[in-house]
Amino acid sequence: MITRDQIVQWLQAAAALLAEHKDELTALDAAIGDADHGINMDRGFRKVVAVLPDLQDKDIGAILKATGMALISSVGGASGPLYGTFFLAAAKVADGKDLLTGEEMALMLEAGAQGVAQRGRAQRGDKTMLDALIPGAQAFRTAVDAGNYVLDAARRCLAAAEQGAQDTIPMIAHKGRASYLGERSAGHKDPGSASSCLILAALHAVLSSP
């Protein structure tokens, strides 16, 4: 089971990881985009952390909805609406809940990834955050369906997402600003897939702490 407090810790840990890797994300974006991904994600998650204290007696759905809204109103670019949609879609699954089963967490990750795909009209293989989010959500689902604990599911989810992000390196981008580079976008990891891995790494870290 995943508690409401663990969800709050997840968001805080994600903010810390994104701040720590801000320059790295920006450097990835400089290669095939416009060199601001780390800066924008850091700004957005600082805003998320700032609204969390107001949500102390709220359920997980409300926390994730506020997270989505904070990201939409502060990140800008394409990442703002996309990550915002991820958390808004996840929030619908967690509406009114203070505790999540592995099954519900799997549904949340799937709904989030599907929301991003619809908003961005993108699919796996386009060299976007979906190349990390979709395999991550699938691995979480497979582990839960096999009866594994959520910590194990989160570990497999992170591993699959990291492999997915790694697999974006040879891809030619079909969406977003990197797509303008055509074949020159190959040879670089997609910055959105990298930030998605950090968010899933935060989930894994929180679930592994005693």
Added chain:
Amino acid sequence: MKKLINSSENVVCEAIAGMATAHPHLLRAHLDPNYLWRIDAPKPGRVALVSGGGSGHEPMHGGFVGPGMLSAACPGEIFTSPTPDQIFEATRAVSSEAGALHIVKNYAGDVMNFEMAGDLARMAGIRTLNVVIDDDVAVKDSLYTQGRRGMGTTIFAEKICGAGAARGYDLKRLADLCRRVNSNGRSAGLALTSCVTPAKGTPTFDLGPEDVEMGIGIHGEPGRRRVPFAPADELVEMLALSIIEDPPYSRRLREWDERLDTWTDVEITNAVFAAGDRVIAMVNGMGGTPIIELYIVYRQFAMLCERKGLSIARCLVGTYITSLEMQGVSITLLRADDEMLELWDAPVCTPALRWGM
């Protein structure tokens, strides 16, 4: 790199505050969320024109707020699209019962944020339509990319539709006009240097002294290909021919359909330029190009147009859409009919474009 800023976090809000201080008779600045809006908005019976995008492209869009052009402009962070709540607040501030038209450049972030803002505005009872500008010929296919980017035609659309709005065109007619401007406009750009965002502090891409980046957009992103540095006339010929000889271009753009009350993909095809066409021509500096060089570019551009039988009815040479301090140029051609030319000539009074009043 040295920059005249105080802190990278405050660049956008200090700049828009400065704009409002410089032009108090035209516009005011709203901070948090950030937008610039006309002092006389909303105007009853007139459609509001709202645009926006990342900052770092000044004078676009804030420099085009005023009578005869935009009602409001929403500046995002540097090279980062504005957010839906920001665009919605600006739209609400300037809209009368006649509604609002969102003019959106075709970048993934801008498109998504304006779509969400349009949804918010309609939920609040404001009639809102959107037109996406995608005029950059460097992008050849729309199937495997985001499609063509919005460049110089954006200025033409904002000026011409601004004049239409001032004359009392209704929302549907204005959206149709804006779409017609877009499907008759084409742009291409090149860069001699990269640019430096205040937050990063180093160039966005490396460009050697012997290289020119062809097919750039407006965000300091690398272009489609690199070519060896050459005299201006040769570089301008590459750019100009890529526009004039651009084949018909079809793509699907998402627009709000009022009748069906939903988003729909609209198939739009650009025709090709042909001898005898009347055009409005623009040579635009990317921020770090001296005016003297822009005229050298214009000289060659006008000569090539003449050689191809295009008749330049109006022109604009100057710095209108920039990528910070990038050295480079973009050129734009709009095939203009009588209505467009008449609206182009109509009075306009904004910080960056002013004539007839």
